[in-house]
Amino acid sequence: MSPEKQHRPVVILMAEDNPTDVMLTREALANAKLLHTLHVVENGIKAMEFLHQQGKYAGAPFPDIILLDLNMPRKNGLEVLAEIKIDVKLKNIPVIILTTSSSHEDIVKAYDSHADCYIRKPMDFDSFAQVIQSALNFWSRLVTLPMRTEH
Amino acid sequence: MKKIKKQSSTDGNDDFAGTTKQERAVTQDANKNMNQLTEIEAAKSPREAEKQPRSQQIQAGWGAPTETAQLLHELLVRQIELEIQSEEYQRGLQAEAEAGLATGLARYTDLYDFAPVGYFTLARNSTIVQANQTGASQLGRELTQLPGTRFSLFVAEADLPAFTACLERIFTTSTKQTCELTLVQQGQPSLVVQFEAMLSANEQECRAMTMDISARKQAVNTLESSLEQVKLIQNAIDAHSLVAITDRRGKTISANDKFCAVSRYSHKELLGQDHRILNSGFHPKEFFQDLWTTIAQKGIWKGEIKNRAKDGSFFWLDTTIVPFIDTAGRPYQYVAISTEVTQRKHLEQLMEQQIKELARSNAELGQFAYVATHDLQEPLRAVASCVQLLKKRLEGQLDARTEEYIAHAVDGTVRMQMLIDDLLTYSQINADQTLVPVDCTALLDNVLKNLTLAIVESGAVIIREPLPTVGGIPSQLTQIFQNLISNALKFRGEHPPEICIDAAFKAGEWVFSVADNGIGMESQYSERIFRMFQRLHTRTEYPGTGIGLAVCKKVAECHGGRIWVESQPEQGSTFYFTIAEKR
Numbered sequence: 122m123s124p125e126k127q128h129r130p131v132v133i134l135m136a137e138d139n140p141t142d143v144m145l146t147r148e149a150l151a152n153a154k155l156l157h158t159l160h161v162v163e164n165g166i167k168a169m170e171f172l173h174q175q176g177k178y179a180g181a182p183f184p185d186i187i188l189l190d191l192n193m194p195r196k197n198g199l200e201v202l203a204e205i206k207i208d209v210k211l212k213n214i215p216v217i218i219l220t221t222s223s224s225h226e227d228i229v230k231a232y233d234s235h236a237d238c239y240i241r242k243p244m245d246f247d248s249f250a251q252v253i254q255s256a257l258n259f260w261s262r263l264v265t266l267p268m269r270t271e272h
Numbered sequence: 273m274k275k276i277k278k279q280s281s282t283d284g285n286d287d288f289a290g291t292t293k294q295e296r297a298v299t300q301d302a303n304k305n306m307n308q309l310t311e312i313e314a315a316k317s318p319r320e321a322e323k324q325p326r327s328q329q330i331q332a333g334w335g336a337p338t339e340t341a342q343l344l345h346e347l348l349v350r351q352i353e354l355e356i357q358s359e360e361y362q363r364g365l366q367a368e369a370e371a372g373l374a375t376g377l378a379r380y381t382d383l384y385d386f387a388p389v390g391y392f393t394l395a396r397n398s399t400i401v402q403a404n405q406t407g408a409s410q411l412g413r414e415l416t417q418l419p420g421t422r423f424s425l426f427v428a429e430a431d432l433p434a435f436t437a438c439l440e441r442i443f444t445t446s447t448k449q450t451c452e453l454t455l456v457q458q459g460q461p462s463l464v465v466q467f468e469a470m471l472s473a474n475e476q477e478c479r480a481m482t483m484d485i486s487a488r489k490q491a492v493n494t495l496e497s498s499l500e501q502v503k504l505i506q507n508a509i510d511a512h513s514l515v516a517i518t519d520r521r522g523k524t525i526s527a528n529d530k531f532c533a534v535s536r537y538s539h540k541e542l543l544g545q546d547h548r549i550l551n552s553g554f555h556p557k558e559f560f561q562d563l564w565t566t567i568a569q570k571g572i573w574k575g576e577i578k579n580r581a582k583d584g585s586f587f588w589l590d591t592t593i594v595p596f597i598d599t600a601g602r603p604y605q606y607v608a609i610s611t612e613v614t615q616r617k618h619l620e621q622l623m624e625q626q627i628k629e630l631a632r633s634n635a636e637l638g639q640f641a642y643v644a645t646h647d648l649q650e651p652l653r654a655v656a657s658c659v660q661l662l663k664k665r666l667e668g669q670l671d672a673r674t675e676e677y678i679a680h681a682v683d684g685t686v687r688m689q690m691l692i693d694d695l696l697t698y699s700q701i702n703a704d705q706t707l708v709p710v711d712c713t714a715l716l717d718n719v720l721k722n723l724t725l726a727i728v729e730s731g732a733v734i735i736r737e738p739l740p741t742v743g744g745i746p747s748q749l750t751q752i753f754q755n756l757i758s759n760a761l762k763f764r765g766e767h768p769p770e771i772c773i774d775a776a777f778k779a780g781e782w783v784f785s786v787a788d789n790g791i792g793m794e795s796q797y798s799e800r801i802f803r804m805f806q807r808l809h810t811r812t813e814y815p816g817t818g819i820g821l822a823v824c825k826k827v828a829e830c831h832g833g834r835i836w837v838e839s840q841p842e843q844g845s846t847f848y849f850t851i852a853e854k855r
Contacts, residue, residue: 139650139654141650141653141654141657141658142650142653142654145653145657145661148661192646192647221646221649221650221653222642222646223645223693223696224642224645224646224696224700225700225747226700242653244649244652244653244656244657244685244686244689245656245657245660245682245686246656246657246658246660246661246664247660249653249657
């Protein structure tokens, strides 16, 4: 873990079309002791534009972590995941699948596409907040990821 | 000698049908002998005729002078000498002729006796006057026994009228007559002969020839019965199948009635026509290319062809095509034997369509269930989470009643989620997964591990009998065991639960059983409990969504099996489900 990283806010990209979930995530992060900036896009197309810094995301920062919903309009989470994981520049970004789906098929497909972890959104808010906090904590603080050149 | 001469001439005039070259040569030979004899006699006669008048002349001159008498005497002596010489010469000639005659006779007798056909001389009442050796052996008698015996005694009873008529015609028409006779020996049919005869010169008897045609007759009979057999088979084929024969170029040479009936073309319309008038256009070019290649390579083609009938309707034939090969190894015609399968084909198409439709609707249903459960959970989470956030934010400001409302709202969302989860589980059970060998003993180990907490808490005793390895879907089998055992734990009576898991092989399938000593149920519910969301108890008595047994039923059915329960109130329940050994 680089000392520089400790002082820099963790950049989180959240791809989520459900405003309630966005609100709940913000709520959960507000209580977390984690310096972060949260960027939200509401579909897969925008997620990819953000990652490639295209269009209105021209100056977007490079995310440290991606929270990816599966069911999104226009381009779903699995498609976004597949595109990230075949892109040399993007594939090392941890992708946390955050979804209501408990479908076995979705779980298998997500891991087949190299999702870093699959988390089912708990029904209960306290559990949800806890899951979000521990996942972000794990991926931003506990694990060591390869150094990458900022763009 | 006279007799032989006559016989010879008769023979020479005879013209037996079927006389072989050899026989004819023999006859000619005999004629030659006879001619020689005639020549000898002819040569002898003029001399005798000459002798007579000369001696008369000599006697007439007895009264002449001495010189003359001397001369006469000399002449007389000479004559006597000549006569003596002539006598001697004549005797020599006759001996020579007699010797030649004997040789000819012997040769003739051999030819007569051992000819390949039987010769008979018969009186009008069929009494045998003379016969040759071959004839005797055809009748199965010694040659010496035959004269005086009636030939009709050797003719099969069925052929007697024909024989009698034939014989009668011989003596009345004086022309050669023929009939076919079956001969009998000791009452048993022995030979079939061709009987040919004609009246002899004295008109008192006839000369007959009998040729053994048994072998030919046998061959003809065999051929006839084979033909009959073939005819019967053809009738059967015609009754069952469509038969069409085309020439090398595909022109129809023949088509049976059934073919005409199905194709709605008349024989006339089909014959000489290219078989392709039936082409429906359904099959691609490659189909027919493959057909001809297969016939050329394997000598047979089998398949189903869609054809177009005369009225434009289509019919399907299950066809076998076989080429007929000539001596040069080239096919000269093709025989197609077909069964009409239009009905079956339609049913198959219908079935295929329905299967597709079913698969589509199943896929749609699966998709629907997935979307429904997913999309149902999101608003549910919104409600649950927001109620909780509300509660947090108003902590300490709420009265007991409001707290209870919130608790109910949260509880409602939790239950709703359980229902949605179970629905999703239920919708995800389907039969389109590959079956793998599942060791049920190992599988049960896992299930019991999953249920450890509940087992320990209830103090249950689990009795395990040996379980087989079956072809199944592991996740589904886990579910069925887990649901049944957790039900047995849940619906326990006053005593600690005792659960026995067993399996028995019966009539080609494994019958698994999970028996408990729990609360049991009235038999009237034994169907209802397997339906979705059917519950016999309130949630406060026994929690649950009422979907567990519906899941079990679906699992059993996906494995080609059934599920049922045997139970009585307070007597415990035994759940059975079956899994076919092989599918």
